[in-house]
Amino acid sequence: MTYVITAPCIDVKDGTCVDVCPVDCIYEGGRMFYIQPDECIACGLCETVCPVEAIYHGDDVPSDMAAFTEINRRFFDPAVSGLGSPGGASRAGPVEIDDPDILKQAS
Numbered sequence: 001m002t003y004v005i006t007a008p009c010i011d012v013k014d015g016t017c018v019d020v021c022p023v024d025c026i027y028e029g030g031r032m033f034y035i036q037p038d039e040c041i042a043c044g045l046c047e048t049v050c051p052v053e054a055i056y057h058g059d060d061v062p063s064d065m066a067a068f069t070e071i072n073r074r075f076f077d078p079a080v081s082g083l084g085s086p087g088g089a090s091r092a093g094p095v096e097i098d099d100p101d102i103l104k105q106a107s
């Protein structure tokens with residue numbers, strides 16, 4: 001089970017978590033960041049630095065944020081962002097794309 005970024009990151013996305021991730025698996029979308037579940041090694045460092053407490057271990061995601069486990073996974077689907085598993089967010093760069101459920105959320 002990997003870590004998951006949830007709603008408080010939307011339109012905040014300050015990037016603090018990116019700076020501490022040892023495997024560079026936190027990717028920038030248009031309105032939030034997403035954790036690549038196949039690349040995350042579940043070290044937990046990102047959770048400790050997020051200023052808005054948006055990051056949870058997959059087993060601890062609050063029930064009202066449960067959809068974000070799938071949202072983080074689906075973002076990397078070739079049909080959504082086209083990213084797949086690039087093996088490094090800095091190499092992939094930001095994309096101006098979000099999961100369809102994030103685009104529906106009010107700003």
Ligand code: SF4
Binds near residue numbers: 020021039041045047
């Ligand atoms: S748990 Fe560790 S490896 Fe996974 S996204 Fe957070 S910092 Fe990166």
Ligand code: SF4
Binds near residue numbers: 005017033051052
């Ligand atoms: S530290 Fe929190 S608010 Fe900042 S980009 Fe990461 S998940 Fe989003």
